[in-house]
Amino acid sequence: MTVHNFYMFDRYGQLLFYAEWNRLRQSGITREEEAKLMYGMLFSIKSFVSRISPLDSSPGLREGFHCYRTSKYALHYLETPTGLKLVLNTDTAAVNVHELLQQIYSQVYVEYVVKNPLCNLSEPIKSDLFEAQLDLCVKQSHVFTSKPT
């Protein structure tokens, strides 16, 4: 199993942070372009999912769009009630990635960005501490470490 890369957007669709671990192929467009493309896609999927849903979507922790999977990789998505969006690309066999996303939010973002008064919440994150802790959190997770079967 492996984790490929990570995107974090604020409530207005601005890319707050990007990190990659095992990315074998670049998209061939600039990071900004890629982020816009990614956000637009997430936004469309979200509204598509809620419109097309045959069931009443009752508000809850796990509402709406969750993840998608291709033959090569899976994209996992978490949105907080404050509109923060976290995206993690992994291999297709990864399990419980949602817990990892939740962990990144509550133990890395909240601890090292929200509780750091010098971090402006509406600007891309420039904190080295955040970067180091995110790296640690991802590398320690079983999603990253368990060997491909």
Next chain:
Amino acid sequence: MSRQGARLDAKRVNSELFTLTYGTLVAQLLKDYENVDEVNKQLERMGYNIGIRLIEDYLARTGSGRCYDFKDTAEKIQAGFRIFLGVSPQITNWGAGGDEFSLVFESNPLTEFVELPDHCLNLKYCNILAGVLRGACEMVQMEVTSWFVQDQLKGDNVTELRVKFIKRLEDAIPAGED
């Protein structure tokens, strides 16, 4: 960097230290502004800035989703007071439209050891709380306003914070309902 292990359980802080620190802040503001109304405004503003960050901490701890209705909001706010201040205000006096309620505090950790001098009768000593609520709710797409209708510092039996729902906020790119 050695904050790893015990970092996430709610750190117990001696409430007296908090109370006195807050007292110092209010005293300093009174000295700086010399005008009670201005101090009320500044406390609310500081509270707002605290609230927009505090909400993330609250969500990370409780894992709660969006609110169904304003009753749900009231309960979540009550839970917030339990987590951050260790007090459980009662939710009472719902307005007819269901968009207003009161939080009644028997005791208030902010106001221990506090007496208001005569020239501060208009001081809303706990106005920071009104700001915190406004900031936190704004981050989850709700505009609320709150004000004190009763205050133990002014001789009332309880402290009562009235909270009123104004409207649902929509982002330019709506993160909530479109």
